Structures are given as structure tokens and as C-alpha cells.
Amino acid sequence: EADIYQTPRxxxxxxxxxxxxxxxxxxxxxxxYWYQQDPGMELHLIHYSYGVNSTEKGDLSSESxxxxxxxxxxxxxxxSARPSxxxxxxxxSVSLLPPYEQYFGPGTRLTVT
Amino acid sequence: DxxxxxxxxxxxxxxxxxxxxxxxxxxxxxxxFLWYKKYxxxxxxxxISISSIKDKNExxxxxxxxxxxxxxxxxxxxxxQPGDSAVYFCAASNPRGSQGNLIFGKGTKLSxxx
Numbered sequence: 001e002a003d004i005y006q007t008p009r010x011x012x013x014x015x016x017x018x019x020x021x022x023x024x025x026x027x028x029x030x031x032x033y034w035y036q037q038d039p040g041m042e043l044h045l046i047h048y049s050y051g052v053n054s055t056e057k058g059d060l061s062s063e064s065x066x067x068x069x070x071x072x073x074x075x076x077x078x079x080s081a082r083p084s085x086x087x088x089x090x091x092x093s094v095s096l097l098p099p100y101e102q103y104f105g106p107g108t109r110l111t112v113t
Numbered sequence: 114d115x116x117x118x119x120x121x122x123x124x125x126x127x128x129x130x131x132x133x134x135x136x137x138x139x140x141x142x143x144x145x146f147l148w149y150k151k152y153x154x155x156x157x158x159x160x161i162s163i164s165s166i167k168d169k170n171e172x173x174x175x176x177x178x179x180x181x182x183x184x185x186x187x188x189x190x191x192x193x194q195p196g197d198s199a200v201y202f203c204a205a206s207n208p209r210g211s212q213g214n215l216i217f218g219k220g221t222k223l224s225x226x227x
Contacts, residue, residue, distance in 0.1 A: 006156075033214075040122070042219040043157070043202065090156050099145035099164065100206045102215055104156030 003027055006091050006105035013081055014113055021076045021108045023091030032074040033102065034058070034066060035090040043090065049074055081112040116140050117205050119218035126225050132190040134221050136203030139184065143205040147215065148177060148188050151200045160201075161188070193225045 003026040013019055025032065030051040035043040035058075045058030049068040063085070064078050078085055088109050092102040118137045126132045136146070144165050149157035163170040163177045163186065170177050176189045190197055200222045204215040 004156075009154075040220075040222075043217045045214070048214070088154075092156070098206075099147055099162035100215065101147065101159045101162065102204075104149075104158070107154065107156045109154060 004091065004093055004103050004105040006089075006108050008108060009106060010109045010111075012111045012113060015080075015082055017081050019078050019081055019110070021089055021091075021110070023074045023076070023105055024072050025074075025093045025103070025105075026072060027093060027095075027103065028071065029093035029095065029103075030071065031094045031096065032068070033092045033094070034064075034074070034076050035092065036060060036062065037088045037090060037107075039088075047076065081110075083112045086110060086112050115218070117203055117216050117218040119201075119203055119221050121221050122219070123222040123224070126193045126223065128195055128225055128227050129192045132188075132193045132197065132223055132225065134188040134190075134201050134203075134223065136186045136188075136218055137184060138186075138205055140205070140207060141181075141184065143207055143216075145206040146177070146179065146186050147204045147206070148175075149202040149204060149217075150197075151202060151220070157202060190223075193223075195225050195227050198223055198225045 007022045032049050034047040037043050044060035046062040047066040090107045091105040094102045147162040148160040151157040161175045179186045200220040202220045203218040
């Protein structure tokens with residue numbers, strides 16, 4: 001069973017607030033991801049990391065930022081939340097052996113009012 | 114331009130019958146295909162995969178078929194159970210892209226009626 005955790009599971013916050021979504025994994029995976037998903041839509045890759053001190057932007061432009069100071073920890077930060085940031089945020093890590101299965105956390109459902 | 118397409122946004126099936134979920138892709142360089150299942154307010158969970166050198170992979174009630182010439186794969190669930198009701202995502206791995214990155218389809222919502 002995958003050991004990847006996200007907190008909080010649900011967050012309702014006002015416009016302009018700074019938030020950090022936490023993600024951690026205990027599998028020792030180097031590569032980690034953040035996806036954004038709206039209901040009925042595909043998963044959009046917004047950030048990924050190859051390992052410590054490595055961060056890359058994904059296919060979908062995002063106003064969020066990420067950091068990777070430790071292998072197991074990959075937090076995502078929004079400096080000033082807006083209603084357009086309302087979405088589900090999913091964190092994942094990947095085994096670099098075929099079939100390159102990604103293990104997902106339970107997600108954070110963010111609502112910005 | 115979507116490289117992985119799931120053209121049916123939803124599918125409704127009677128309990129005990131077969132569910133067939135379809136996925137088309139455009140990039141012949143994909144080396145692995147994966148299916149994920151997602152319940153609302155949860156993260157996707159891995160279901161089954163298939164290598165591009167195979168044409169079938171079976172795991173219990175789940176079988177994935179790959180037709181490389183048609184660039185098409187399908188997931189068969191038989192018999193379908195109410196607990197299978199979820200959104201199913203097809204994903205593909207591109208060895209020429211960043212290793213480990215997957216490209217996901219938009220998903221198909223499966224409803225299995227008792």
C-alpha cells in the first residue's frame with residue numbers, strides 16, 4: 001500500500017490568504033508531482049520534482065510555487081489565494097521502474113471564497 | 114491537442130454485466146498504459162497496466178486490451194459490481210518524455226446499477 005499523505009483534506013479560505021498544502025511520502029521516491037483537477041476534468045500537471053532542490057513547472061500554468069528541501073516532503077504554496085484557485089489538488093510520487101506507476105495522495109479540496 | 118483521449122464521459126452498466134471503457138492515443142512512442150480508478154474526494158488508485166509489447170493483461174475481474182495498430186486500448190470489468198462505480202482514467206507513459214511523467218485522459222464515469 002502506498003504511503004503518501006496530504007494535509008489538509010479540505011480547506012475553505014478567504015481571498016488573499018496565503019496557504020500551504022502539505023504532501024509527504026515514505027517510499028523514498030525521488031520524483032514527485034502536483035496535479036490540479038476540477039470535477040469532470042482531466043488531471044493537469046502543475047509542478048514536478050526530480051529530487052531534492054529540483055522543481056519544474058508542469059503543463060498547466062499555475063500561480064502556485066513548490067519546494068523540495070527533503071526527499072519525502074513536497075509542499076505547494078499559494079501566496080494569495082483567489083476564487084479561481086478553487087479545485088482539488090493531488091500529490092503523487094512515482095516508482096522509476098516500469099510501468100512507472102504513480103502513487104497518489106488523498107488530495108486537498110480547496111475552496112477560496 | 115490531447116494525446117490520450119477517453120471519448121465517453123460516462124457509462125452506465127447493470128450489475129453483473131461487462132463494463133468496457135475505451136481509450137485512444139496518438140503517440141506511438143508510449144511504452145506503458147495504465148488505468149486508474151478515482152472516487153470523489155479521493156486520489157486516483159492504480160488498477161492495472163499494460164506494456165506496449167503486449168496485447169492483453171488480466172488481473173482478476175479486470176482485463177486491459179491493447180490494439181497498437183488502432184492506437185486503442187480498453188478496460189474490461191466483468192462482472193461489474195456497484196463498488197466499481199467511479200471515474201476511470203487512462204494514462205500513458207512516454208519514454209522520450211520525462212521519465213515517470215504520465216499523460217492522463219479526461220476520465221470516464223462508470224455507474225454500475227444494482
